[in-house]
Amino acid sequence: xxxxxxxxxxLTCIVIGIPAIYLITDIYPATIAPTATLTGTVSAVSHTNGxxxxxxxxxVVPSDINIKTGSTIRAKGxxxxxxxxxxxxxxx
Amino acid sequence: xxELLLGVAAGxxxxxLPGIHINLVSALLFAASPFLLQYTxxxxxxxxIISMSITHTFLDTIPATFLGVSDDHMLPAQAxxxxxxxxxxxKLATQGSLLCLLFGIVLLPFFIWGFPKIYxxxxxxxxWVLLLLSIWLILRKERFWSxxxxxxSGLLGIVVLNAQLNEPLxxxxxxxxxxxxxxxxxxxxxxxxxxxxDEIHPINMLxxxxxxxxxxxxxxxxxxxxxxxxxxxxxxxPEINPWSRIIMAGGIxxxxxxxxxxxxxxxxxxxxxxxxxxxxxxxKITVPQLLIATLACVIAGGLGxxxxxxxxxxxxxxxxxxxxxxxxxxxxxxxxxxxxVFSGWRGLLILVISTAxxxxxxxxxxxxxxxxxCLIVPVMxxxx
Numbered sequence: 302x303x304x305x306x307x308x309x310x311x312l313t314c315i316v317i318g319i320p321a322i323y324l325i326t327d328i329y330p331a332t333i334a335p336t337a338t339l340t341g342t343v344s345a346v347s348h349t350n351g352x353x354x355x356x357x358x359x360x361v362v363p364s365d366i367n368i369k370t371g372s373t374i375r376a377k378g379x380x381x382x383x384x385x386x387x388x389x390x391x392x393x
Numbered sequence: 394x395x396e397l398l399l400g401v402a403a404g405x406x407x408x409x410l411p412g413i414h415i416n417l418v419s420a421l422l423f424a425a426s427p428f429l430l431q432y433t434x435x436x437x438x439x440x441x442i443i444s445m446s447i448t449h450t451f452l453d454t455i456p457a458t459f460l461g462v463s464d465d466h467m468l469p470a471q472a473x474x475x476x477x478x479x480x481x482x483x484k485l486a487t488q489g490s491l492l493c494l495l496f497g498i499v500l501l502p503f504f505i506w507g508f509p510k511i512y513x514x515x516x517x518x519x520x521w522v523l524l525l526l527s528i529w530l531i532l533r534k535e536r537f538w539s540x541x542x543x544x545x546s547g548l549l550g551i552v553v554l555n556a557q558l559n560e561p562l563x564x565x566x567x568x569x570x571x572x573x574x575x576x577x578x579x580x581x582x583x584x585x586x587x588x589x590x591d592e593i594h595p596i597n598m599l600x601x602x603x604x605x606x607x608x609x610x611x612x613x614x615x616x617x618x619x620x621x622x623x624x625x626x627x628x629x630x631p632e633i634n635p636w637s638r639i640i641m642a643g644g645i646x647x648x649x650x651x652x653x654x655x656x657x658x659x660x661x662x663x664x665x666x667x668x669x670x671x672x673x674x675x676x677k678i679t680v681p682q683l684l685i686a687t688l689a690c691v692i693a694g695g696l697g698x699x700x701x702x703x704x705x706x707x708x709x710x711x712x713x714x715x716x717x718x719x720x721x722x723x724x725x726x727x728x729x730x731x732x733x734v735f736s737g738w739r740g741l742l743i744l745v746i747s748t749a750x751x752x753x754x755x756x757x758x759x760x761x762x763x764x765x766x767c768l769i770v771p772v773m774x775x776x777x
């Protein structure tokens with residue numbers, strides 16, 4: 302194998318590896334960071350036991366917090382599988 | 394992603410600088426983990442260690458190839474250096490590392506499926522397996538001096554591992570494999586002029602298979618080192634040529650780190666220092682973590698290949714300009730300094746003794762792998 306082929310294989314590894322890591326991290330967010338801070342604009346609100354906000358991921362916030370579609374929130378909390386359970390929320 | 398890139402940077406430093414080993418960096422990181430975990434997750438630290446370990450296996454080929462070259466005992470890669478083809482040796486070893494890494498990923502599901510069964514069957518007999526393998530290896534070449542090297546290494550290993558010493562493996566392994574070679578390398582006045590060749594060696598899948606399986610073997614059996622695994626793989630595939638042996642030797646360590654992920658996942662065991670720290674941080678590795686760690690190995694392997702080829706060219710240029718014995722002496726001084734800082738005066742004493750033992754195979758033409766007796770004998774006694 303010549304050096305160019307070796308470098309091509311190496312570059313392929315990098316080019317395939319980086320998006321693949323982001324893909325898996327997106328599917329299993331808790332794998333990398335069990336705690337995180339999310340910021341985003343609320344796109345949908347549904348009332349069940351708590352209040353569910355739909356950002357890029359589902360975020361569960363306590364029901365006594367007044368959230369409207371279009372609110373901007375900043376939430377600190379932990380991932381439970383693909384659901385983000387917020388413990389500290391700022392709504393503007 | 395930043396932890397992966399930092400790991401690659403750290404692996405480049407540990408790979409290029411003899412004396413700064415990944416086990417040492419991992420141990421320091423673990424000591425600092427109560428502080429670091431306030432800001433980051435255990436898996437982030439684990440990813441840093443994994444990418445550092447993989448990159449290290451690509452870069453450590455460079456000092457192993459170019460430093461400590463002497464007429465007394467020459468590795469196949471160093472024989473190429475003497476012929477002015479050092480860069481080619483690094484290229485072959487890097488090729489081995491990358492291909493064994495990729496082949497190891499293909500085989501990873503089989504390792505995950507098979508390891509628990511194999512380990513359960515072998516576990517009661519690990520001590521006897523290691524004893525028989527050691528006897529077989531001693532009987533292969535220079536029996537008397539091989540037995541002396543193995544016996545003395547084993548004795549020193551028992552003493553050192555039972556002493557209350559910081560970083561006991563640092564002086565033990567640095568002396569046997571590092572400073573002893575550097576001492577003899579100082580007698581070489583200069584390296585011959587190095588040149589680049591475009592000679593293409595076809596990919597030898599036997600060497601890649603041998604390297605991957607040998608790496609898997611040492612991930613499964615405690616105490617065994619890459620050199621023993623390479624000898625066994627060489628016996629399994631006797632028809633492979635010296636170039637392919639460099640490919641195989643280059644790939645064993647990389648495959649070993651990759652396969653360690655499978656042993657951590659299945660039998661919750663780690664067979665090398667840095668992976669022990671990963672296991673201590675995570676306690677148990679989950680499927681998503683295994684997937685991300687494997688991809689981190691792929692990215693680190695890609696970056697490691699590019700860095701190894703680049704640094705090899707830099708080394709070739711530098712070594713043509715500098716005084717070779719002075720380079721060996723500087724590295725020797727650096728190792729002594731590191732050992733003194735981390736293991737104290739007792740570490741320095743162990744370094745002197747382990748260097749003396751490391752000189753025995755180099756001066757008698759016995760295989761240097763018998764120095765691994767320092768780990769095999771204590772492990773053997775534990776299991777017997």
